Amino acid sequence: MLYIPEASADIENTATWAKYHKQLCQHCDASCCSLPVEVKATDLIRMGLMDEFELEENLKFIARRLMKQRLVEHFHSRSATFILARMANGDCIFLDSHSRRCTMYDKRPDTCRNHPKIGPRSGYCAFSRK
Numbered sequence: 001m002l003y004i005p006e007a008s009a010d011i012e013n014t015a016t017w018a019k020y021h022k023q024l025c026q027h028c029d030a031s032c033c034s035l036p037v038e039v040k041a042t043d044l045i046r047m048g049l050m051d052e053f054e055l056e057e058n059l060k061f062i063a064r065r066l067m068k069q070r071l072v073e074h075f076h077s078r079s080a081t082f083i084l085a086r087m088a089n090g091d092c093i094f095l096d097s098h099s100r101r102c103t104m105y106d107k108r109p110d111t112c113r114n115h116p117k118i119g120p121r122s123g124y125c126a127f128s129r130k
């Protein structure tokens with residue numbers, strides 16, 4: 001039988017996170033969608049936030065535009081990594097606050113596709129009860 005935790009994890013404390021199994025997502029409030037999401041330019045192109053031809057431009061300028069549009073909250077130029085913007089409550093701006101589902105699931109970034117295999121604690125997630 002699969003284990004569904006009684007209590008929600010503390011998102012800031014990975015020691016409280018639950019060992020991941022697929023069925024957990026059915027009972028979770030999408031807490032992983034309030035973690036900072038690192039994305040690359042290729043993700044932004046797939047998400048429709050950036051055009052392919054913009055790859056030839058300095059990514060700092062793209063980041064500036066995306067920050068102005070409140071789509072991105074940070075840009076690390078050394079690693080060419082963007083952090084997706086979040087709402088005041090910490091949710092990703094692409095999370096539907098009612099259904100708690102991703103509004104661009106088919107185009108979601110690799111970070112989201114690979115979570116929790118890749119993340120703050122590999123194989124564990126910040127399960128939070130619905």
Ligand code: SF4
Pocket residue numbers: 032033034037092093094095096101102103104105108109112
């Ligand atoms: S892009 Fe979608 S899956 Fe990724 S954090 Fe945002 S709402 Fe969640």
